[in-house]
Amino acid sequence: MQINDLGVVLLLALIVFIIVIITKGIVIVKQAQVIIIERFGKYLQILTPGINWIIPIMDKPHLMEWRENRDYMDGSGRVRSVPITEMRNVIDMRETVYDLPRQSVITKDNVGIEINALLYFQITDPINAAYKVESLPTAIEKLTQTTLRNIIGEMDLDQTLTSREIIKSKLQVILDEATNKWGVKVNRVELQDIIPPAAIREAMEKQMKAERDRRAMVTEAEGTKTAQILKAEAVRESEIKKAEGMKQAAILEAEGISEAKIKVAQAEAEAVKIVASTVAQSSNPASYMISLKYIEALTKMTEGKDNKIIYMPYEASNVLGAVAAIKDLTGGVPAAK
Incomplete structure (x- = not known):
């Protein structure tokens, strides 16, 4: 066991x-x-x-x-x-x-x-x-x-x-x-x-600070320069626009005066034609026109209260002829009764 x-x-x-x-x-x-x-x-x-x-x-x-x-x-x-x-x-x-x-x-x-x-x-x-x-x-x-x-x-x-x-x-x-x-x-x-x-x-921190200041100054100067340039360009553009406006206005004014003179000349020419056709029936149209301008000039010369003008016509027959022409044109004035 x-x-x-x-x-x-x-x-x-x-x-x-x-x-x-x-x-x-x-x-x-x-x-x-x-x-x-x-x-x-x-x-x-x-x-x-x-x-x-x-x-x-x-x-x-x-x-x-x-x-x-x-x-x-x-x-x-x-x-x-x-x-x-x-x-x-x-x-x-x-x-x-x-x-x-x-x-x-x-x-x-x-x-x-x-x-x-x-x-x-x-x-x-x-x-x-x-x-x-x-x-x-x-x-x-x-x-x-x-x-x-x-x-x-x-x-x-x-x-x-x-x-x-x-x-x-x-x-x-x-x-x-x-x-x-x-x-x-x-x-x-x-x-x-x-x-x-x-x-x-x-030293590096000072250098970095100086560099940041320099960059800030440069950025500010560039901003000022850009602003001045933009301002000068704006003034120049304004002057150009102003000059162009004045030029356009002068052109339009001249065109207006020219058109007015043309219209006046056309009106005078039309009047001359009418007068010529009327005067030609009784007298010389040229004498009529000369006499009319002569009277207008004489009226302007005598305007003004302080003016004293002594007019001596060099040929009295011309004045009488002008008056006669006007009388012929108007058909005469009836005598007073």
Whole structure:
């Protein structure tokens, strides 16, 4: 009985051991993650997303240093991001954002500035990332810092402040080429802050203020100039319109006078024709007209209460002839009874 009981105990222990081994050997890998398995310290395989099985004790996951940013609230109530380094047996294949700490660099014209950047990278080959570099996050950080110093050291301060795109593109190309052997793809780089010294910032602010004042003065002067030009053009247009109006009025007045004179001349001609046809029956029409003008002229000369004119006709027969002609025209005046 004791032997049988011992056999049962051993059998139960074996079953429990097998169950533990199977349980410990089941590894579930999440999507977009992989696990590198080593057997007795040597690379064995990569576990892909899903249910996988390994032999416990013999197979172990490779531990890899990983760094991520974690937010915390400081004493002033502001949220700050701090990089945390830890050892993981899971390799994340998704794109990772790494906030590089702020560092001091010197420009080509010997001006010290502070700069920090964001690095977006992705592990494409987990085997190279695990075995080709000792600490992938540290290597990427140091490579980015030294590369950034070299790029900024070749540029002046003004060029550094205005050439963010050039700096980002150069930094991305250099980092992508350098990290390719580590199984890492650098997708893009973003510069967060470029902070010059306080004295430089104060001088830049003064320069910007002076530039804004200059632009305001130029804008005001251009506005005044435009207003004066528009005003002069308006006056010129007004004078032109006025002159054209006066010209048109003078033309119309002249045309009116001309038409009036034509009408008067036509009326006189018509009167002369009528008089001529009437006078021709009894006397000379020419003598009649001369006598009529002579009398009109004599009447105008004697107008005015202060005028004293002594008129001596040079030929009395002309006056008598004119009177006779008028008498003939009118048919004579009947004598008073």
